[in-house]
Amino acid sequence: MYRYLYLIPARGGSKGIPGKNIKPLCGVPLIGHTIRQALAVADAADVVVTTDDEAIAAVARIEGASVPFMRPAELASDTASSRLAILHALESMERLGVHYDAVVLLQPTSPMRLPSDISRAIAAYEEAQRCGREVDMAVTVCEARTNPYYSAFETDEMGFLHISKGDGHYTRRQDAPKVWEFNGAVYVINAKAIAKEEISRLRHIIPVEMPSTRSIDLDTPADWCRAEEAMQANS
16 A cells, blocks of 8 residues: 655645735645645645745645645755655655655645546556556546647748648647646656656556646746636636
8 A cells, every 4th residue: 555645745835826825825835735635635644745935834834734844945946846845845844753655746726626636647547556567647638739740830941831741641639649737736756766867757657537627737926826726716
């Protein structure tokens, strides 16, 4: 049986949407949506927020998450990788006597995930492991907005556009092979794999599809407005 660390990364220095991690979205601090989703499928002790910001930590505790350590400032900069924050969290929990086999990374900027999305990603990860597949990660995806077989182009040495992939003979998007993009909602990551490689270099990855309507990633004020409108429409 695997033990999962449900890790919610929330640094304090957001620039696109200042203070976004504790800014109210439909009446709930942004980070509160993710904490509540995690608590719906996990024990509170395993739902951990990693942050460098005391205000975020305080809100996280009110929402029911654990904040057993603070993230060092050097791991909370614009240039610090997610991998370093994950490794710091795993090592910090080890020092507290808790070992985890995998990390369920839940970014607060994906507030429209459902608890069932988390459960499905974990189930997909475990099923692959049971089948003997060496899985590094299960990740939620949505269908890519641009398809390299149909609507993505590159320039050749003469400066002319040509299709990025394939022979360019697809005349209908629905006939082209489906392509996927990470939507940022759920990452189930093997702890041994992340100890060796960056997330972008993991190769044994299985997809867990989510609809594009719930794949909004909050990076700009326009994203925030879209998410707020969608959440209000679904309430």
